Amino acid sequence: MNPIVEEKKALRAAMYKARARNKSSFKKKYDLEICKQLEAIIKAKNAGVIHAYLPMGKEIDIRPLLQNLLAANVKVITPKTLPKRQLLNLVLHSLDEVEQGVFGTSHPANSSEYTGTYDLIIVPGLAFDENNYRLGYGGGYYDTFLEQHPNAFKVGIFYPFQKVAKVPIEPHDVSLDQILFLES
Numbered sequence: 001m002n003p004i005v006e007e008k009k010a011l012r013a014a015m016y017k018a019r020a021r022n023k024s025s026f027k028k029k030y031d032l033e034i035c036k037q038l039e040a041i042i043k044a045k046n047a048g049v050i051h052a053y054l055p056m057g058k059e060i061d062i063r064p065l066l067q068n069l070l071a072a073n074v075k076v077i078t079p080k081t082l083p084k085r086q087l088l089n090l091v092l093h094s095l096d097e098v099e100q101g102v103f104g105t106s107h108p109a110n111s112s113e114y115t116g117t118y119d120l121i122i123v124p125g126l127a128f129d130e131n132n133y134r135l136g137y138g139g140g141y142y143d144t145f146l147e148q149h150p151n152a153f154k155v156g157i158f159y160p161f162q163k164v165a166k167v168p169i170e171p172h173d174v175s176l177d178q179i180l181f182l183e184s
Contacts, residue, residue: 035065047119080107
């Protein structure tokens, strides 16, 4: 097997374990601070169309940010996972109107597809490095999506323990514009 694929697999396993050990008291405080910093970035960039994920499992909970954006009439788009590394991007109207998807994901229920451009994309992941590369979950969904939106500002968010010296990369991996984490 490809050594880079093996490195990615090992790093994913390590990061899943590390994230599972994340204390909920730290997580809640950290997540809120990341939301505040993301909101400041969004305001500074005057971003009117945001692509964001709906958190699953132990990901950073950005629902407070999404709620604030919706209240401020910012257009929020979230993905629905489809086969063949594709995302169907749906307009989020309310955090109360979501349904379960595949792989533990959720997406807006009864929503319309958005096919326009994005000012800013918030990207989750398992590991990040100083070159702004990320290690995702292995499906290639975000790499495919990010490649289709080269002009959007791409921000990866993560916990301090998810920072690594170097994420193993392959030709299809896309570098982000910024990584956002708080030193512990």
